[in-house]
Amino acid sequence: MIWSIAWRNVWRNKKRSAIILTAVAFGIWAGLMSNAIMLGASRQMVKSAIETRTSHIQVHREGFRDHHEIDLMIQEPDSVTSVIKSIEGVKAISVRSVLTGMCRSPESGTGVTLFGIKPEDEARVSAIEDKLVDGSFFKDEYRNPIIVGDDLAKKLDVGVGNKIVVNAQDLEGSIAGGAFRVVGIFNTVSSEFDKSNVFALRNDIDEIYELGGGVHEIAVILNSNDMLKTVDEKLKNSLSNLDVATWEEIEPQMSILTGTQKQMSYIFIGIILLALVFGITNTMLMGVLERIRELGVVLSLGMNHFRIFYMILLETIFLSIIGAGGGMLATVGTIAVAGKTGIDLSIVSAGLEAFGMSTMLYPYLPAGEYPVVALMVVVTAVVASIYPGIKAIRLNPVEAIRTY
Amino acid sequence: MAVIMSEKICKTYNDGGVPVKALKDVDMEIEDGEFTAIVGPSGSGKTTLLNVIGGLDTLTSGKLRVGDKEISEMTPNDLIEFRLNNIGFVFQAYNLIPVLTAIENVEFIMLLQKVSKEERRGRARELLKSVGLEDMINRKPIELSGGQQQRVAVARALASRPRFVLADEPTANLDTASAENLLDIMERMNDEHKMTFIFSTHDQRVVRRARRVITLKDGQVDTDERKGENG
Ligand SMILES: Nc1ncnc2c1ncn2[C@@H]1O[C@H](COP(=O)(O)OP(=O)(O)O)[C@@H](O)[C@H]1O
Ligand SMILES: [Mg+2]
Numbered sequence: 001m002i003w004s005i006a007w008r009n010v011w012r013n014k015k016r017s018a019i020i021l022t023a024v025a026f027g028i029w030a031g032l033m034s035n036a037i038m039l040g041a042s043r044q045m046v047k048s049a050i051e052t053r054t055s056h057i058q059v060h061r062e063g064f065r066d067h068h069e070i071d072l073m074i075q076e077p078d079s080v081t082s083v084i085k086s087i088e089g090v091k092a093i094s095v096r097s098v099l100t101g102m103c104r105s106p107e108s109g110t111g112v113t114l115f116g117i118k119p120e121d122e123a124r125v126s127a128i129e130d131k132l133v134d135g136s137f138f139k140d141e142y143r144n145p146i147i148v149g150d151d152l153a154k155k156l157d158v159g160v161g162n163k164i165v166v167n168a169q170d171l172e173g174s175i176a177g178g179a180f181r182v183v184g185i186f187n188t189v190s191s192e193f194d195k196s197n198v199f200a201l202r203n204d205i206d207e208i209y210e211l212g213g214g215v216h217e218i219a220v221i222l223n224s225n226d227m228l229k230t231v232d233e234k235l236k237n238s239l240s241n242l243d244v245a246t247w248e249e250i251e252p253q254m255s256i257l258t259g260t261q262k263q264m265s266y267i268f269i270g271i272i273l274l275a276l277v278f279g280i281t282n283t284m285l286m287g288v289l290e291r292i293r294e295l296g297v298v299l300s301l302g303m304n305h306f307r308i309f310y311m312i313l314l315e316t317i318f319l320s321i322i323g324a325g326g327g328m329l330a331t332v333g334t335i336a337v338a339g340k341t342g343i344d345l346s347i348v349s350a351g352l353e354a355f356g357m358s359t360m361l362y363p364y365l366p367a368g369e370y371p372v373v374a375l376m377v378v379v380t381a382v383v384a385s386i387y388p389g390i391k392a393i394r395l396n397p398v399e400a401i402r403t404y
Numbered sequence: 405m406a407v408i409m410s411e412k413i414c415k416t417y418n419d420g421g422v423p424v425k426a427l428k429d430v431d432m433e434i435e436d437g438e439f440t441a442i443v444g445p446s447g448s449g450k451t452t453l454l455n456v457i458g459g460l461d462t463l464t465s466g467k468l469r470v471g472d473k474e475i476s477e478m479t480p481n482d483l484i485e486f487r488l489n490n491i492g493f494v495f496q497a498y499n500l501i502p503v504l505t506a507i508e509n510v511e512f513i514m515l516l517q518k519v520s521k522e523e524r525r526g527r528a529r530e531l532l533k534s535v536g537l538e539d540m541i542n543r544k545p546i547e548l549s550g551g552q553q554q555r556v557a558v559a560r561a562l563a564s565r566p567r568f569v570l571a572d573e574p575t576a577n578l579d580t581a582s583a584e585n586l587l588d589i590m591e592r593m594n595d596e597h598k599m600t601f602i603f604s605t606h607d608q609r610v611v612r613r614a615r616r617v618i619t620l621k622d623g624q625v626d627t628d629e630r631k632g633e634n635g
Binding site for chain 2: 001002008294298299300301302303307397398401402
């Protein structure tokens, strides 16, 4: 019955309760939504990093990642790839040769990383093919085809069908130059990437730069990111003489970002709740002060301090949880809609693209966040009820009944 | 047998630095099952006397035994428990919890006593019936007249099966018919349940109905008369 008294008390002053409920709901909604936007953005960043740059796991010769030295090739690549393919959870791999060099057009030149790939393998590992905005993914029969990013194409002032030259050191240390024909232009979310990476056929690269069939990089895509740890462990064990690196190791700044995000999101909600504590306390205090007589009567009848405090606590929890529940429902609704349609950030997109973010933002909140936030709300309610609760139990019943 | 016995009880309030002597050396004995009215002008100490008997207010000095408890020696927490199990209070007005229905108000006190749910319902229904409100058990206080509210309050006071029912000017806000009706009910309850009733009033209609009348004047007992069988 104390529960039902507390519940009914919440609705006694509908207007006042509505105000604080709205405030709590709005605060929770705003907090959760900004978390969802943050998490959604970082999830997209990770996804696009995996799809275009890092894959889930990359395998190199020890030291290759530092300076991309051409002679640090993977020895016996065939046996390495068969080891990788035998591990459960591996979905696809792409074996690449990697050179750094200068890319030139008649107009200008710039430094690039040149990947030698097999299109059918690469298509299953990276999303470059899906990101083509012009041309095709090595479908047309040209000599020495190459695919470049849109930012590079712009810089070199070339389009599909134009020729470019890529100069790079060969194994002997002398500069070799290859002429390529642009057959496709891609545009990923990262303009940094689009400016400095080009893809050509591995056989062509092998010939031009005389690599003797050597490769530098094996990119691995897994069935799901959840398997990252286990597959990584297995690979590190069985390929102990090679450098096996997960995307988190390849781009540590990205993993720091996603790793700290959860804590940050709770801190954010915590700050909002801290602000709400004052509002809730104030509402409850008003509720106590306007029923002093009633509290005096129940104290007289023999309702003990524990029960009175408990009643006030329940009222505060109801008030907070209803408000927070409303805010959570609103969040679920907003995410259900915005998670599909996306939020268009194109107004600020130029800035975001440089950070490897998409202009369309899909908010996302893991289901596990809701119960944690609900718990935080209950703790908030407990804190907010202390002062009004103490006020209530400190009442002198004689005074309360005499004067009210 | 005296169930309430006071010896030189004093209660002094501090009204902004000025001591106000609300009770001065009150000596009094109340017998088991008595139906007693405390009368006297406003400010004579009626409420204060009922409050100290009921363990709501503390004594400044003197000794007061209520039932088998020495009130003057109890801690505040003991007093809450004492009130719950020994005293039924009826105040002048606004006795009820506004968010609860009539029957829930009556049940509430039994809930505090941890009476089982079925027994609570049954006893509350019974009591409301005996105060003539069986048709209104599900009404909220605001949907009841002042007289009906006071009857619910009496039912609630009896629900905890206390030894003492203390009513402070229970009819003050009622019209004559309602006041008479409430008195009928209290009288009948006193007969049926053998509880000791003490009520304060300065309403002559009510005073007539009491079997014993204690008059207070300036915090002291002025007169104390029992009515005979033929009184
Ligand atoms: N809390 C208090 N503070 C100061 N004076 C009080 C207080 N309560 C009662 N009094 C005083 O004590 C006296 C007796 O009051 P009370 O018992 O309420 O009388 P009655 O119920 O007969 O009207 C009055 O003079 C009243 O002003
Ligand atoms: Mg009085």
